[in-house]
Amino acid sequence: xxxxxxNKFSYGLRLPVLNTKxxxxxxxxxxxxxxxxxxxxxxxxxxKRVVGLPGDVVEYSVTQKTLTINGVSMxxxxxxxxxxxxxxxxxxxxxxxxxxxxxxxxxxxMEGGVYRVPDGHYFMMGDNRDNSSDSRIWGQVxxxxxxxxxxxxxxxxxSITSIPSFSRVGLIK
Numbered sequence: 001x002x003x004x005x006x007n008k009f010s011y012g013l014r015l016p017v018l019n020t021k022x023x024x025x026x027x028x029x030x031x032x033x034x035x036x037x038x039x040x041x042x043x044x045x046x047x048k049r050v051v052g053l054p055g056d057v058v059e060y061s062v063t064q065k066t067l068t069i070n071g072v073s074m075x076x077x078x079x080x081x082x083x084x085x086x087x088x089x090x091x092x093x094x095x096x097x098x099x100x101x102x103x104x105x106x107x108x109x110m111e112g113g114v115y116r117v118p119d120g121h122y123f124m125m126g127d128n129r130d131n132s133s134d135s136r137i138w139g140q141v142x143x144x145x146x147x148x149x150x151x152x153x154x155x156x157x158x159s160i161t162s163i164p165s166f167s168r169v170g171l172i173k
Contacts, residue, residue, distance in 0.1 A: 003157065004154065027143075035148055037141075048124035052123025057114065089106065104130060115136070
């Protein structure tokens with residue numbers, strides 16, 4: 001239900017329709033929240049956090065609920081119960097220079113394992129780690145499918161029959 005602002009020029013200027021990059025303005029960085037074309041259905045846009053960069057080895061342990069990148073465990077500190085979802089902890093994770101909140105379900109896990117990110121691809125994960133369809137399920141995202149960097153929520157609207165809310169307005173971390 002979130003409506004977001006996306007900077008489509010963060011990672012390059014592309015030709016419409018062909019999606020060919022003509023001017024490079026940067027690369028996605030670990031911790032960025034990006035919008036991309038869903039690998040299984042490119043007509044649909046998805047939004048997830050960049051966890052793995054080209055050449056990285058990403059490991060997610062379902063038992064420890066920890067993320068390891070290139071053999072280095074990403075710092076994670078559980079802050080307490082997440083009141084909006086039963087049996088869930090709110091934790092603070094550090095990905096490089098970015099700190100972000102993640103949700104960890106106590107008695108549920110998604111896929112875990114070790115994943116090698118090929119050149120020209122990115123490994124995406126949702127912040128709701130144990131309830132997210134992400135690169136653990138459908139694979140890495142090719143760089144050419146990245147639409148842009150999400151940077152702000154401007155409105156939240158649950159359904160056509162509800163009243164829009166502006167309580168979540170703000171920057172995306």
